[in-house]
Amino acid sequence: MSSRSAGRGEGRPTLEAVAALAGVGRGTVSRVVNGAAGVSPRARTAVEQAIAELGYVPNRAARSLATSRADAVALIIPETETRLASEPFFASIIRGVASELSETELQLLLILVSTERERRRLAGFLDGRRVDGVLMVSVHADDPVAELVESTGLPTVLGGRRSELEPLSYVNSDNLGGAWSAVRHLLGLGRRRVATITGPLDMEASCVRLEGYRRALEEAGVAVESPLIAHGDFSEESGEEAMAELLGREPALDAVFCASDLMAAGAMRALRRAGRRIPTDVAVVGFDDSPLARHTEPTMTTVRQPSEEMGRAMARLLLEEIAAPGRSHRQIILSTDLVVRESA
Amino acid sequence: MSSRSAGRGEGRPTLEAVAALAGVGRGTVSRVVNGAAGVSPRARTAVEQAIAELGYVPNRAARSLATSRADAVALIIPETETRLASEPFFASIIRGVASELSETELQLLLILVSTERERRRLAGFLDGRRVDGVLMVSVHADDPVAELVESTGLPTVLGGRRSELEPLSYVNSDNLGGAWSAVRHLLGLGRRRVATITGPLDMEASCVRLEGYRRALEEAGVAVESPLIAHGDFSEESGEEAMAELLGREPALDAVFCASDLMAAGAMRALRRAGRRIPTDVAVVGFDDSPLARHTEPTMTTVRQPSEEMGRAMARLLLEEIAAPGRSHRQIILSTDLVVRESA
DNA sequence: CCAGCAAATGGGAGCGCTCCCAACTTTCGA
DNA sequence: TCGAAAGTTGGGAGCGCTCCCATTTGCTGG
Numbered sequence: 001m002s003s004r005s006a007g008r009g010e011g012r013p014t015l016e017a018v019a020a021l022a023g024v025g026r027g028t029v030s031r032v033v034n035g036a037a038g039v040s041p042r043a044r045t046a047v048e049q050a051i052a053e054l055g056y057v058p059n060r061a062a063r064s065l066a067t068s069r070a071d072a073v074a075l076i077i078p079e080t081e082t083r084l085a086s087e088p089f090f091a092s093i094i095r096g097v098a099s100e101l102s103e104t105e106l107q108l109l110l111i112l113v114s115t116e117r118e119r120r121r122l123a124g125f126l127d128g129r130r131v132d133g134v135l136m137v138s139v140h141a142d143d144p145v146a147e148l149v150e151s152t153g154l155p156t157v158l159g160g161r162r163s164e165l166e167p168l169s170y171v172n173s174d175n176l177g178g179a180w181s182a183v184r185h186l187l188g189l190g191r192r193r194v195a196t197i198t199g200p201l202d203m204e205a206s207c208v209r210l211e212g213y214r215r216a217l218e219e220a221g222v223a224v225e226s227p228l229i230a231h232g233d234f235s236e237e238s239g240e241e242a243m244a245e246l247l248g249r250e251p252a253l254d255a256v257f258c259a260s261d262l263m264a265a266g267a268m269r270a271l272r273r274a275g276r277r278i279p280t281d282v283a284v285v286g287f288d289d290s291p292l293a294r295h296t297e298p299t300m301t302t303v304r305q306p307s308e309e310m311g312r313a314m315a316r317l318l319l320e321e322i323a324a325p326g327r328s329h330r331q332i333i334l335s336t337d338l339v340v341r342e343s344a
Numbered sequence: 345m346s347s348r349s350a351g352r353g354e355g356r357p358t359l360e361a362v363a364a365l366a367g368v369g370r371g372t373v374s375r376v377v378n379g380a381a382g383v384s385p386r387a388r389t390a391v392e393q394a395i396a397e398l399g400y401v402p403n404r405a406a407r408s409l410a411t412s413r414a415d416a417v418a419l420i421i422p423e424t425e426t427r428l429a430s431e432p433f434f435a436s437i438i439r440g441v442a443s444e445l446s447e448t449e450l451q452l453l454l455i456l457v458s459t460e461r462e463r464r465r466l467a468g469f470l471d472g473r474r475v476d477g478v479l480m481v482s483v484h485a486d487d488p489v490a491e492l493v494e495s496t497g498l499p500t501v502l503g504g505r506r507s508e509l510e511p512l513s514y515v516n517s518d519n520l521g522g523a524w525s526a527v528r529h530l531l532g533l534g535r536r537r538v539a540t541i542t543g544p545l546d547m548e549a550s551c552v553r554l555e556g557y558r559r560a561l562e563e564a565g566v567a568v569e570s571p572l573i574a575h576g577d578f579s580e581e582s583g584e585e586a587m588a589e590l591l592g593r594e595p596a597l598d599a600v601f602c603a604s605d606l607m608a609a610g611a612m613r614a615l616r617r618a619g620r621r622i623p624t625d626v627a628v629v630g631f632d633d634s635p636l637a638r639h640t641e642p643t644m645t646t647v648r649q650p651s652e653e654m655g656r657a658m659a660r661l662l663l664e665e666i667a668a669p670g671r672s673h674r675q676i677i678l679s680t681d682l683v684v685r686e687s688a
Numbered sequence: 689c690c691a692g693c694a695a696a697t698g699g700g701a702g703c704g705c706t707c708c709c710a711a712c713t714t715t716c717g718a
Numbered sequence: 719t720c721g722a723a724a725g726t727t728g729g730g731a732g733c734g735c736t737c738c739c740a741t742t743t744g745c746t747g748g
Binding site for chain 1: 640
C-alpha cells in the first residue's frame with residue numbers, strides 16, 4: 001500500500017519519470033508538487049495522475065540541496081542525568097512541539113546533549129545546517145549549549161529564558177505569578193513560617209519562583225528569612241536533603257513551597273521521616289503539576305504550568321521566525337494556576 | 345566559535361573550496377573527510393589544515409543525495425492520547441536510543457503518530473527515504489503503522505513484538521518471567537485469591553503477562569478463574585475501573601497483579617475507596633517500575649523492566665541491520681526483576 | 689488579421705557531494 | 719635497468735530537485 005514496485009531504494013520514480021509519463025516537462029511537475037501557480041488544469045491533472053500511478057514521492061535530500069532548506073527543526077534537551085525520564089515536563093513539551101509540527105512539512109530532530117562530546121557533535125551538526133531552526137528547553141544562565149546555538153544564527157526559540165534580557169525568542173510560563181499564588185495560598189491557610197526550596201539558581205525560572213515567594217511574603221507583611229530558604233536542583237533527592245536542612249534550621253516551620261513537584265515529593269518524604277504530618281504540621285506546595293502530584297500521599301497541591309501548550313507555542317513561534325527571519329524576537333508568557341489538593 | 349565568516353547559509357565553504365586551498369583535488373578532500381584510505385600523509389595534513397582554516401563542515405543534503413543514505417533513523421511512537429507524558433517508559437526508551445546513537449553520525453527523528461493524518465504523512469515520509477532505519481515502540485497486534493513500516497522494507501527494530509512469529513527484529517523484555525515472578529511472589533505471601541488486570545489484549549506484552557500469571561497459578565496448583573481476570577488499557581483510569589469491577593465480582597480477592605504501574609496506581613485508588621487496606625487486605629503488584637511506583641502510598645512492589653537498556657539495544661540492533669541489510673532478523677530479550685516494596 | 693501581452697511550459701544550470709576510473713608516481717623484483 | 723604492481727591523485731559524471739529564463743501558446747484589442 002505504500003511503496004509500489006520493487007521497494008528497493010534504487011527503483012524509486014523521480015521527478016523526471018513523472019514528467020515523462022505525464023508528457024510534460026520537469027518544471028511543470030515541480031510546480032504541481034509544490035503547489036505553485038501557473039499550471040493549466042489540464043497539465044495539473046495529467047501530472048497528478050502520473051504521480052499517483054508511479055507512487056512518486058519527492059526526494060528530500062535533493063530538494064534540500066537545491067533549496068538549501070532542511071525541512072527539519074531540532075529540539076535540544078540538555079539533560080543532565082535522568083531528568084528526561086523523571087520529569088514528564090519534557091515529554092509534554094515534546095508532545096506539544098510534535099503536534100504543532102505535524103501540521104507542517106517539518107521533521108522533528110531530537111537532540112539530547114549531556115556530555116562534552118555530544119556538545120561538539122551538536123556544533124558540527126548545527127553548522128552543517130541540517131535544520132532550519134532550533135528549539136531548546138531547560139536553559140541555564142550561562143549554558144554553553146545555548147551560546148552555541150545562538151552563535152549559529154539559526155532561528156531559535158527557547159523554553160524558558162536565561163535572564164530578563166534574553167535576546168532570543170522564548171516561551172515561558174508565569175513563574176512569578178505561579179510562585180506568588182502558591183505562597184499566598186499558604187499564607188491564606190494561616191501559615192506564617194513558610195519555607196521554600198528553590199531550584200538551581202543558575203536557571204532563571206528558579207530565581208523568579210523565589211522572587212514570587214518573596215513578594216507574596218512581603219505583601220503579607222511577613223518577613224523573608226534566609227534560614228527559611230534552601231536550595232535544590234529540581235531532583236527529588238535534592239528536595240529531600242533541602243527539607244532536612246530546613247527542618248534542622250527552623251523546626252517551627254509550618255509550610256514549604258517547592259520549586260518543582262519532584263523536590264516537593266522529596267520534601268514530603270523528609271517530612272514524613274521527621275514525623276511531621278502533612279498538611280497538619282507542614283503544608284507543602286509543589287510546582288509543575290506533573291502526574292506524580294496526584295500520586296503522592298497526601299496528594300500534592302501544586303502550580304500547574306501548561307507544558308504541552310508551551311511546546312506548541314514554541315513550535316509556532318519558531319515557524320514564524322523561520323518564515324520571517326530577522327524579524328525582532330518575540331516572547332510568550334503562559335499563565336499558571338494553582339491546583340489545590342490535599343497537601344496544602 | 346562555531347561558524348566562521350558571515351554566518352549566513354550562503355557563504356559556507358564547500359568541498360571544492362577546501363580542495364582549492366589545500367591545493368588538491370576534490371576526491372582527495374572527500375577521502376580525508378570520510379577517513380578513507382589511500383591518501384598520502386602530506387596531502388592529508390594539507391587538507392586537514394584547510395578544513396580547519398575554512399571551518400568546513402560537509403553539507404549533509406549533498407552527501408545524502410550522492411550516497412542515497414539519510415544518516416538518520418526515525419523513532420516512531422504511535423501514542424494514543426497522553427501516554428507519552430504519563431508513561432516514563434517512553435522517555436527512557438528515547439534516552440536509551442539517543443545515547444546509543446550519539447556514538448554514531450546518525451540523527452534521531454522523533455515521530456509521534458496518533459491521527460490518521462499523521463499516519464499518512466508518515467507513509468510519505470518513509471517512502472521518501474528520509475531515514476535509513478526505523479525504530480518503533482508500543483506496537484499493537486494489527487497495527488497499521490507497523491504494517492506500513494514493514495511494507496517499506498526499511499531496516500526496522502521494534503520494541504516489543506506483535507506476536508510470537510514477529511518477522512521484524514525486536515527487543516523485548518521478559519514479560520512472561522516478570523509476570524510469573526510477580527504472581528509467584530504474591531502466592532509466596534500466602535495469597536490465594538489472586539486477581540489480575542491485563543493490558544490491552546491486542547498487545548502481545550499484555551497477553552504474555554497474562555500467560556505468566558496463569559502459569560504461576562497453575563504451577564502452584566491454584567485454579568485460574570475468569571472472574572479474577574479484568575482488562576484495562578494500561579491507563580490509570582482503566583486500572584481503577586477494572587479494580588472496581590474485580591471487587592464487585594470477587595469481594596474475597598486478596599491480591600492483584602497489574603500489567604502496568606499506572607493501572608496498579610488506579611487499582612490502589614479503587615481499593616482505598618472500597619476501604620481495603622494495602623497490602624493487608626489486598627496485595628498489589630505493578631509492572632514497569634516507573635518513577636511513580638516509589639510515590640504511591642504504600643510504595644509499589646513492581647516488576648522492573650530495563651527500559652533505557654531496551655532503547656539502547658534497539659538502536660544497536662538497528663545499526664547492525666543497517667550495516668548488513670538482508671541479514672536474518674534478530675531478537676533480544678531483556679530480563680526483568682521484581683522490586684519488592686510495600687504494596688506486596 | 690496581426691501586433692502585443694499574459695499565461696504556460698520546457699529544460700539548462702546548478703546545489704555540494706560521492707563514486708569511480710583514467711592517469712600519473714613511486715616502488716620493487718627480476 | 720626495465721616492466722609491472724601498488725600507491726596516489728584529479729576530476730568527470732551523476733544523485734534528484736529547484737530556479738529561472740527563453741520559448742511557445744493563447745488571447746485580446748485595434
